[in-house]
Amino acid sequence: MNAEILPLALYAIVGTLLASLLALIPALHVYNIAGIFILFAVSAQKFIGGDELAMLLLGMIVGYAMLNTVSAIFLGAPDDSTIFIVLPGQKYLLMSRGYEAAALTGIGGLGGIVILILLAPFAETLFGTLRAIVLPHLHWILAVIIVYMLMAEWPKGGDRGATGLARLWDAWKGLGAGILTFALSGILGMVLMYASPVPTERAFQNLLPAFVGLFAVPWVMDNILSGAKIPPQHIAKTFDAPPAMIARGVFSGALGGLFAAFFPVVTGGVGGYLAGHATAQRDDRVFIISQGTSKFLYYVGAFWLFFLPAARIVKGGMSGMLATIYTPAGYDLYYVSVGLIALCGVLSFFLLLLYSRAAVWLVQKVNYRYISIATMFLLVALVYFFTGVGGLFVMLVAVPIGWLPVLWGSRRMNCLGVLLVPITLNLAGLGPTVAEWLRLI
Amino acid sequence: MKGISHFITGVAVGTFFPDAVHAAVAGSFILVLGGIGGLLPDTLDFKFARFIEEPDILIDPHPEQFEAQKIADEIAAGIDRVGATHKKQILKCNTMRLGPDWWQQYSIKFDTQNGEALVQLGPIVNTSQIPLPESLRVSPKGRAKIHVPLLPTYGDFVTVDIFSGPSFALEWRNDRVEIDFIPWHRQYSHSFFMALLFGTLCGALFFWMDHPLYVTAGLIGAFAVMAHVLEDQLGYLGSNLLWPLTKVRSTGMKLIHAGDAIPNFFVVGTSCMLIIFNLDRFSSPPSLDPLLYWGGLWLPFPLALIYFFVRKFRADVLKRIPLLAQQEGDLVAETQEVMDA
Structure with missing residues (x-):
């Protein structure tokens, strides 16, 4: 095996370098490219073996998990897993500390690597047993997460009003918008699952236009309309985060990230949000570090679970696609994958610092409104390239839904109904019935 | 919890x-x-x-015309009124919103030992309560004497900044005025x-x-x-x-x-x-x-x-x-x- 590690490591490094470039393109998900890679690999199996392809994808996902922060913070174009980083990230950007915010997520990601290494010897027993216990219960556990998301959104208004009813109405406007956002995005998710206008041959890109419309476009439009001006940025040489704070962030993010890596549909952002509540976070720096850890473990952890020799857990888009053509074998490959996650993770961290400096240069040299307009064109072009006119239509439907939280000040997380609703209903066996009610089948 | x-x-x-x-x-x-x-x-x-709670004393300051002394006087007068009438009063302090993510902070304190209501202007903060650098204006503090005995209560300044401000029930109990924080809760x-x-x-x-x-x-x-x-x-x-x-x-x-x-x-x-x-x-x-x-x-x-x-x-x-x-x-x-x- 030792002689085989070097080529595998090279594939992983190539994957990381490739993903590091892709991660800079706003809203372009690593899964979009990985899907194309896997289709390519099927027809080119004599050129690239299964293990090599797996390590290439591993490197890609590590690079992407660490570096997608750059477009989220500096371009304000988040996806489902970086949506929680954008708000504190852009706040830091407006306080001249964008570089620091990006670096803090990277520190969180490095913490995630340490967690994976520490867990590696026990992961099979831990996750294998847990999966056997919770597998029949996934539908109601997801429903519990949905209920908590909706119930734990508290009113942000209601101060003024002549009567109690007027104040109640003022308070409930935002809450109602949150519930409406969740319901509408849930219906959109059902449409995409049962009657998607995205062509069948591009079905693996089905969610791309919805995510772009729900998360990225409203934020970028907001930046264009508000004409946000970015102040001169400071490249910090040290970080205002003592070790205890980093430990708290990593611990909290690890809980959330591993939860998200293990449970279907739960994204890194949601996992981090739940863990943040559970560990009583209040500091922005702890929050950003924890989101960095959570995001890293969500993407990388889910793929890493695929390599567990006996338990082999297929969770997440990457392992789901790869599992159709490849089965990893043995403990050697498992531990090689852990080692390469560490290697590629450290490499990605330094790339993150480098790219963040480049992004700082860009936002200082070019008017931010022009950057946002260019980002918007790029988003539309990507959706058209990957999903055609049907995808553009989905995106246009998703944009007003994603705009609701911006207008009413409710949580953007409610847009995750697009994933949570259809999957929860399907796991409970109710998906087809509800689709029938909606006249989708 | x-x-x-x-x-x-x-x-x-x-x-x-x-x-x-x-x-x-x-x-x-x-x-x-x-x-x-x-x-x-x-x-x-x-x-x-x-x-649904209806306030009897509503503190609703304007960020451009913030008068700490006037607010302190209103609070002290409300407490004195409870002492005189023995009738419960609800005091509500509204926040001051400056923009989508910015709030003008102020804080109040019930000094039960010295029998005073204190009010002071704070910095501008964002919704995460992070102060905007150099936003703390020089503004006179408000200090008003309360003429009735008070039961001991939370002794630090209570900040009023984001979303909905706090309310307090002022109630006559055991020959003193009790200041009950957030009376609609629990x-x-x-x-x-x-x-x-x-x-x-x-x-x-x-x-x-x-x-x-x-x-x-x-x-x-x-x-x-x-x-x-x-x-x-x-x-x-x-x-x-x-x-x-x-x-x-x-x-x-x-x-x-x-x-x-x-x-x-x-x-x-x-x-x-x-x-x-x-x-x-x-x-x-x-x-x-x-x-x-x-x-x-x-x-x-x-x-x-x-x-x-x-x-x-x-x-x-x-x-x-x-x-x-x-x-x-x-x-x-x-x-x-x-x-x-």
Whole structure:
């Protein structure tokens, strides 16, 4: 095996370098490219073996998990897993500390690597047993997460009003918008699952236009309309985060990230949000570090679970696609994958610092409104390239839904109904019935 | 306790019912009732009760014309009025919003030792309460004499900044004015009556849906609310347990504050472990070894809790903060948690 590690490591490094470039393109998900890679690999199996392809994808996902922060913070174009980083990230950007915010997520990601290494010897027993216990219960556990998301959104208004009813109405406007956002995005998710206008041959890109419309476009439009001006940025040489704070962030993010890596549909952002509540976070720096850890473990952890020799857990888009053509074998490959996650993770961290400096240069040299307009064109072009006119239509439907939280000040997380609703209903066996009610089948 | 702790405790309560766990395996969502019940008391308070409360004294300052002395005078006059008439007054302090993410902070303090109301302008803060650098204006502080005796209360400045501001009940009690922070919280919603009512509603709903587990649904709903109410008794301020028979919030067991990280983490962790253990226990064949599970995996949680209590009791001995102050401080922290959520 030792002689085989070097080529595998090279594939992983190539994957990381490739993903590091892709991660800079706003809203372009690593899964979009990985899907194309896997289709390519099927027809080119004599050129690239299964293990090599797996390590290439591993490197890609590590690079992407660490570096997608750059477009989220500096371009304000988040996806489902970086949506929680954008708000504190852009706040830091407006306080001249964008570089620091990006670096803090990277520190969180490095913490995630340490967690994976520490867990590696026990992961099979831990996750294998847990999966056997919770597998029949996934539908109601997801429903519990949905209920908590909706119930734990508290009113942000209601101060003024002549009567109690007027104040109640003022308070409930935002809450109602949150519930409406969740319901509408849930219906959109059902449409995409049962009657998607995205062509069948591009079905693996089905969610791309919805995510772009729900998360990225409203934020970028907001930046264009508000004409946000970015102040001169400071490249910090040290970080205002003592070790205890980093430990708290990593611990909290690890809980959330591993939860998200293990449970279907739960994204890194949601996992981090739940863990943040559970560990009583209040500091922005702890929050950003924890989101960095959570995001890293969500993407990388889910793929890493695929390599567990006996338990082999297929969770997440990457392992789901790869599992159709490849089965990893043995403990050697498992531990090689852990080692390469560490290697590629450290490499990605330094790339993150480098790219963040480049992004700082860009936002200082070019008017931010022009950057946002260019980002918007790029988003539309990507959706058209990957999903055609049907995808553009989905995106246009998703944009007003994603705009609701911006207008009413409710949580953007409610847009995750697009994933949570259809999957929860399907796991409970109710998906087809509800689709029938909606006249989708 | 924080919202997630109550919520997950409610879910854990539901998993103690084997028939509910079996129904869940078959596709039922009955266990979700536990979560709903677990968060219901705070939902009623923070989403309904706080907005229905009618203030008698409304502090509604303008950021451009902030007069700390005028506000202090209004507060002191309101307290004096309670002393003179012995009639309860509700004091509400509105926030000052400057933009989508910016708020002008001010703070008030009830100095019960010197009999004064103090008001001061703070910095401009964003919605995460991070001050905008150099936004603190020089502005005269307000200080007004209160002419009636006051019961000891929360002694620090209470900041009024984001979203909805705090309210206070000013009430004549034992020949002194008591300043009761956030009076709409932990009243009827945190009572045995509410547990009974929610349990009955859950049972009735399942009965109406022709679900055979309507009794179990009722019990899950009732016990989940009860779990919330009982968890709140661990703090400095209990709740109005016997509403509508009683009108006063009881004193809690004074073990923890609502926002303490370690006790909250203990509750969330233990609840999660209970859920997994119960799901395993009621499936066949169970795969978890109870000795290893509780004796090994769970061990970090009680150890962390012991560490917390050792530190807390050492700190308590040194500080000797009056009970009322601790209770009101707990309420301030709990409201803040809801704001941050």
